[in-house]
Amino acid sequence: MVAYQGMIAENTCIHGHNGDLIEAYVARPLGVQSCPSMVVIHHAPGWDEWIKEVTRKFAYHGYAAIAPHLYSRSGPGSPDDVAAAARAAGGVPDAQYIGDATASVDYLRTLPTNNGKVGIMGFCSGGRHAYIAACRVPGIDAAVDCWGGRVVAGPEQLSERSPVAPLDMTPDMQCPIIGIFGNDDKNPSPAEVDRTEEELKKHGKTYEFHRYDGAGHGFFAVDRPGYRSEQATDGWKKVFAFLEKNLDGPAR
């Protein structure tokens, strides 16, 4: 007989940076005593259907997961309208993101099923955010950077909203990190991935990078033309193996 499997998934609100009330999508497995948790950071197009599918994917695999809506303050409205408003405003300041990610970690740690371990995963701009969280958000045990652009950033790419290049935060990295990249990507380019790897090595950080031929940017997203089935399937396998090792496995 197949073991019982169920989950609950719903919108909620948490108090993010500065105590602001922000939306979040939460999914968690039912019928488990203990499980690790994941923060899921959306890509630039926003808090969309696909990022909620990813959140449920974690629950399916035995993790409690939360996807904070980083653009909440640009709402209310439908997520795509709100994402457009956030884009016009220049995106989310890094300090605000760090506050929202910290609140997401705190939320997950209040769950009675939390096994004491919390990881973070992000895509595209969210991959950059995952890298930042590994260095700046307290209590992160593992980070997954999927093709985060602008981890390597020159002075011309820095601003009041993003005053420090994530690469320069590397000495403060507090947890293992896995990176998933497509070799046809232009941001991050293979050369930028090399530069990031060099910095991680230099500071003795625990990391594993996986680079895929025949894939560009965002190749996990099943609803995009850049989806690459074979590479994405292998990438997810690598991600879950990494998380099982660093977050004490899935639900029990």
Added chain:
Amino acid sequence: MCTWICEKAPVVGSGKGAQGWFAINSANVAYDHPVHAPLDHAILIDFVNSTMGPSARVAVEMDPQSAMGLVRAILTALNEGALQPMLEGITEMPDLAAPALALAR
């Protein structure tokens, strides 16, 4: 890649959104990931009223070649509308004036 490229042009006019017509005050033009168009990157144009909240938006997404065609169509329509002096008066954008006039012709 998320480019975060977003240019804004003040607009005087109206747009028709999900709730009907409304006054618009800006066209926000980005080159980034689309929401709906089956493209990795696209020209994204949002005609918005920034005082009415994010839902006051008429959104279009198109590939770059389509966007060039749109630019050409706008300039041609302006030209045919006897607005040549306006086109020749784009002195604040000298780099754009010549190619814009060439496109319109």
